[in-house]
Amino acid sequence: MQRDAEATKQRLIAAGRAEFAAHGLNGARVDRIADVARCNKAQIYHYFKSKAGLFEAVWTTLVEQIIGNLPHDVEDLPGVAVHLSDLYAEHPELPRLITWQRLESGDEPNAYAVADVRARSAAIAEAQAAGLVSTRFDSRVLLALLIHIAMLWESANPEVLAVADLPDRAERREVVRRVVEALVN
Known part of the structure; x- marks a missing residue:
């Protein structure tokens, strides 16, 4: 064999x-x-x-999975955030690996991820210039906020989750959508 x-x-x-x-x-x-x-x-x-x-190799595969599954729709950034939030909920190892990578592997960024973040930030900047997305935040900051809001429920500590008291996935998704809508409108 x-x-x-x-x-x-x-x-x-x-x-x-x-x-x-x-x-x-x-x-x-x-x-x-x-x-x-x-x-x-x-x-x-x-x-x-x-x-x-x-x-x-695990980290590279994770980065490719996240980027490959994330839509490039600047006209629906709340939907992109919900999609990312769903990905984290369906694969709870992703936020854990992201945290471990940050804690143990230093600050050396993945070149593929950096290129993707730059491209997405540029697309958001274009949407901002066209009046489709609020200019309240720089496009790079807006994307960072979107990414971290999407991971909120999977990375929050148990005390915050107990007080927030939103165990229902649909409610959590709606919060992510509404928060990102408030940022981009």
């Missing part, structure tokens, strides 16, 4: 994603990742050079 290197890499990335989301880079264990991926831990080092290299 021939080995499928790409399938092995993908299993390692999937297993790494779950392990890193649960434990972060420093708390993750290559033994657990290899067991879940049904491979030898030496393959982690073969394909990714190190545990940190696997984390970087």
Whole structure:
């Protein structure tokens, strides 16, 4: 039986994603990742050079997933925010990995994500110039606010969630929509 290197890499990335989301880079264990991926831990080092290299591959995959699933509709920024919020709710490991990346991997930005943020900010600036979006905030700041509002429910601490008392996903979506509408109108 021939080995499928790409399938092995993908299993390692999937297993790494779950392990890193649960434990972060420093708390993750290559033994657990290899067991879940049904491979030898030496393959982690073969394909990714190190545990940190696997984390970087997981991070790149996450960035590509988020960007690939996020619409480019500057005329419906509230809808974009709701879509992103839904993505975070459906994949709760995403906000956890974002947090771990920020805590453990430093401030080196992903070039693909930076290019996407620049392109989206430029599109918002064009919509602002055309009078479609409020100029109350610079386009770059507006996009940053939209992204973080979308992650609100998945990243808020339990005390805030207990006081906000909005366990219903539809209500949470509506809050995201209304807040972003207030920012862009």
